[in-house]
Structure formats: C-alpha cells, structure tokens
Amino acid sequence: MKLLSILLLSYRNLDRVYGTLDSIFRQDYPALELVVSDDASPDFAAQQPLVSAYIEAHRRENLREIRWVSHPENVGTVRNLNDAIRASHGEYLYSFSPEDELVRDDALSRLVRALEDSGRDICFARMVGVTPDGREVSYLPSCESDYSLLKSYSVEQTRRRLFSRNFLPGPCKIMTRKLLEENGLFPESIRLIEDYAYWLILTRNGVPFAYLDEVLLRYRLSGVSSAGHYSEMFMADMFKIYEQYIFPYDHRFGPLQGLYNGLKRQGLQFYLARARWPRLSAGKRFLLRLRYFPFFVFTRLQDGRTARKQRPGTGLPA
Numbered sequence: 397m398k399l400l401s402i403l404l405l406s407y408r409n410l411d412r413v414y415g416t417l418d419s420i421f422r423q424d425y426p427a428l429e430l431v432v433s434d435d436a437s438p439d440f441a442a443q444q445p446l447v448s449a450y451i452e453a454h455r456r457e458n459l460r461e462i463r464w465v466s467h468p469e470n471v472g473t474v475r476n477l478n479d480a481i482r483a484s485h486g487e488y489l490y491s492f493s494p495e496d497e498l499v500r501d502d503a504l505s506r507l508v509r510a511l512e513d514s515g516r517d518i519c520f521a522r523m524v525g526v527t528p529d530g531r532e533v534s535y536l537p538s539c540e541s542d543y544s545l546l547k548s549y550s551v552e553q554t555r556r557r558l559f560s561r562n563f564l565p566g567p568c569k570i571m572t573r574k575l576l577e578e579n580g581l582f583p584e585s586i587r588l589i590e591d592y593a594y595w596l597i598l599t600r601n602g603v604p605f606a607y608l609d610e611v612l613l614r615y616r617l618s619g620v621s622s623a624g625h626y627s628e629m630f631m632a633d634m635f636k637i638y639e640q641y642i643f644p645y646d647h648r649f650g651p652l653q654g655l656y657n658g659l660k661r662q663g664l665q666f667y668l669a670r671a672r673w674p675r676l677s678a679g680k681r682f683l684l685r686l687r688y689f690p691f692f693v694f695t696r697l698q699d700g701r702t703a704r705k706q707r708p709g710t711g712l713p714a
Contacts, residue, residue: 399460401428401430402431403484405477409495410494412495416495417450417451420459420498421456429484433466433467434466488511518572520564533617539565543608
C-alpha cells in the first residue's frame with residue numbers, strides 16, 4: 397500500500413489534539429505517516445513532549461513515521477501547510493486540524509479507494525460541524541449538499557461555481573503528491589485561507605475533482621472562517637483571492653461583469669467593516685450601518701437561513 401501522510405496543523409490548540417490522535421490511531425489504513433506542524437504556538441515547548449509521549453504510548457504498527465515541524469515565528473496557515481507537505485513523504489496526503497476527528501475506522505481507506513477508483517488526484521468527502529458547545533450540525537455552507545450534482549459538473553462548471561463562493565470542504569479531502577508536483581504548492585501570497593485560491597488554480601489548470609458522498613469528519617466550528625465572523629487578516633486574504641484569482645477570469649455576466657465585480661467589492665468591504673466593528677466608535681458604526689444597510693439586511697437573512705438548516709442529526713454512521 398502507498399504511504400499516506402496525515403498533516404496535522406496546529407496553532408494554539410495542541411492541547412486539544414488527543415481526540416484527533418485517537419481517531420488517527422483507530423484507522424485501518426496499513427501505511428501511515430504523521431506530520432505535526434505547529435505555527436509558533438506560545439505553549440508549544442510545553443505541549444510537544446506531552447503529545448509526543450501520548451503518540452508513542454498509543455500508536456499502532458501502521459503508523460510508521462512521526463515527524464514534527466515547529467515554526468519559531470507565526471507564518472500563517474498556508475505556509476504551515478506547505479512546510480508540512482515538504483516534510484512529508486507519502487504518495488497520498490490528508491490534512492486537518494486538532495479538535496477535528498475522523499468518524500470511521502476506515503475513513504482514510506475509503507478516501508484512498510475512492511481516489512483510486514476515480515482515477516483523479518483529489519477527492520472530497522463530507523463532514524459535519526461541531527459547535528463550541530458540542531452541538532452537531534449537518535448543514536455547512538462550506539460543504540455542498542448535493543454531491544450528485546457536483547459529480548455531473550465539468551471542470552469549467554466547477555470553476556464558475558467557485559467564482560461565487562468556496563463550497564468545497566477543505567478539511568475533508570485527500571490529494572496525491574502528483575497533484576502538487578504538477579500544480580505547485582498552495583499559494584503563500586495568501587496567509588490564512590489555504591484552500592480557496594488553490595481550488596481556483598486547479599480548475600484553471602483543468603484538474604477534475606472526485607467526490608465521496610459519505611460523512612467522514614467531525615469538523616470543529618472554531619476556525620478562521622467556520623464561525624461566520626471573519627477577522628481583518630482573513631478579509632485581507634479574501635480581497636487577494638478575488639483580485640488575483642477571480643476578477644481577472646470571471647466573465648459570467650458579460651457587459652454587466654463590471655457592475656457585479658463592484659457589488660462583490662462592496663460586499664468584501666462590508667465584511668471588513670464587520671471585522672473592525674468592536675474597535676469602532678458609535679458614530680462610525682452608525683455611518684457604516686447607513687452605508688451598508690442592504691448588506692446588513694442580506695447577511696441577517698442569510699444567517700437566519702443557515703440557522704434553520706443547521707438541524708440536529710448528522711448522518712454519521714452508526
């Protein structure tokens with residue numbers, strides 16, 4: 397069996413990795429490598445020996461290699477991921493974060509099988525969200541609900557859909573090393589959002605995606621984008637993605653494309669204003685409410701729609 401590298405990317409959450417590790421130890425895939433890459437967590441020196449001892453005490457024979465990457469300064473999610481890839485040796489790569497958990501003992505085996513059966517170099521499975529209070533939700537905007545539709549898409553249709561939003565579950569995907577050798581690593585001009593720009597690059601290069609319509613991951617809704625409230629750094633990444641990877645290539649609306657792009661830029665400015673909200677005076681907040689009133693209404697409606705869809709019950713295997 398080909399070696400599969402699990403890339404575990406930590407930042408200020410290495411102390412919450414034990415459930416994640418347990419889900420890795422239960423995997424039946426026969427040839428695993430674990431790369432833990434930490435992005436300058438302040439408590440890394442204290443936590444690393446504890447985690448390393450736990451790994452050694454609970455690992456099984458299928459976990460053949462353990463490698464550590466530690467950054468002395470914070471480099472961001474994308475660079476942290478790329479450095480984990482550079483340190484790995486597997487023909488297959490699966491990356492996720494502490495607190496996320498694989499929900500089946502054969503999750504990685506099923507992903508590898510789906511990838512090989514499809515003849516493609518990247519495959520997405522499903523995930524369910526876990527809120528900070530432990531509630532599981534089955535609807536996630538970052539996980540398309542209709543995989544049958546996605547399977548019917550051409551590469552160009554996928555790309556056009558991505559121009560509107562990132563609908564692909566980055567924490568629940570497997571890739572081949574060949575994909576990275578042919579298309580490069582994740583673009584480090586982006587700091588936090590490791591996946592969106594890369595999906596756009598892959599579809600621009602004509603790379604087709606495969607889909608496994610099964611829930612394989614419990615995804616902790618505490619990341620930079622999963623809670624729906626974005627930081628200024630996150631929004632800076634979104635501006636770069638739209639300006640570098642979407643606006644120059646998106647021609648869906650013909651002569652109205654300029655108007656559409658302008659509205660998109662206004663929307664990005666609105667989310668940037670929301671990120672700055674706690675630091676603004678009451679007067680500036682009032683002016684921003686006037687300026688972005690339609691966006692406040694739209695996002696309130698979207699939040700309500702998402703809340704109604706996030707129902708109990710996950711579709712997890714018994």
